[in-house]
Amino acid sequence: MALLLWILAVILVVSGIVSLIRGQMLWGIVLIIVGLLVGPGGVSLFT
Structure with missing residues:
Protein backbone atom coordinates (compact mmCIF):
# COMPACT_ATOMS: atom_id res chain seq x y z
CA MET A 1 0.00 0.00 0.00
CA ALA A 2 2.80 2.41 0.88
CA LEU A 3 4.54 1.75 -2.43
CA LEU A 4 1.35 2.54 -4.37
CA LEU A 5 0.91 5.81 -2.48
CA TRP A 6 4.50 6.83 -3.23
CA ILE A 7 4.07 6.02 -6.93
CA LEU A 8 0.85 8.05 -7.03
CA GLY A 23 2.11 27.95 -17.73
CA GLN A 24 -0.81 26.55 -15.74
CA MET A 25 0.32 27.90 -12.40
CA LEU A 26 -2.71 27.15 -10.22
CA TRP A 27 -3.22 23.60 -11.49
CA GLY A 28 0.49 22.83 -11.14
CA ILE A 29 0.64 24.10 -7.56
CA VAL A 30 -2.48 22.11 -6.64
CA LEU A 31 -1.04 18.91 -8.12
CA ILE A 32 2.27 19.35 -6.30
CA ILE A 33 0.55 20.00 -2.96
CA VAL A 34 -1.77 17.01 -3.38
CA GLY A 35 1.22 14.86 -4.37
CA LEU A 36 3.13 15.88 -1.26
CA LEU A 37 0.10 15.18 0.93
CA VAL A 38 -0.45 11.75 -0.62
CA GLY A 39 3.23 10.79 -0.49
CA PRO A 40 4.74 11.38 2.95
CA GLY A 41 1.46 12.34 4.60
CA GLY A 42 -0.55 9.54 3.06
CA VAL A 43 2.03 6.89 3.90
CA SER A 44 2.18 7.93 7.54
CA LEU A 45 -1.61 8.23 7.63
CA PHE A 46 -2.28 4.73 6.27
CA THR A 47 0.48 2.81 8.09
Missing part, protein backbone atom coordinates in the same frame (compact mmCIF):
# COMPACT_ATOMS: atom_id res chain seq x y z
CA ALA A 9 2.59 10.94 -5.25
CA VAL A 10 5.48 10.93 -7.73
CA ILE A 11 3.06 10.95 -10.66
CA LEU A 12 1.13 13.87 -9.17
CA VAL A 13 4.26 15.92 -8.46
CA VAL A 14 5.70 15.31 -11.93
CA SER A 15 2.35 16.26 -13.49
CA GLY A 16 2.35 19.42 -11.39
CA ILE A 17 5.84 20.37 -12.55
CA VAL A 18 4.86 19.78 -16.19
CA SER A 19 1.77 21.97 -15.67
CA LEU A 20 3.94 24.72 -14.21
CA ILE A 21 6.26 24.55 -17.22
CA ARG A 22 3.26 24.82 -19.56
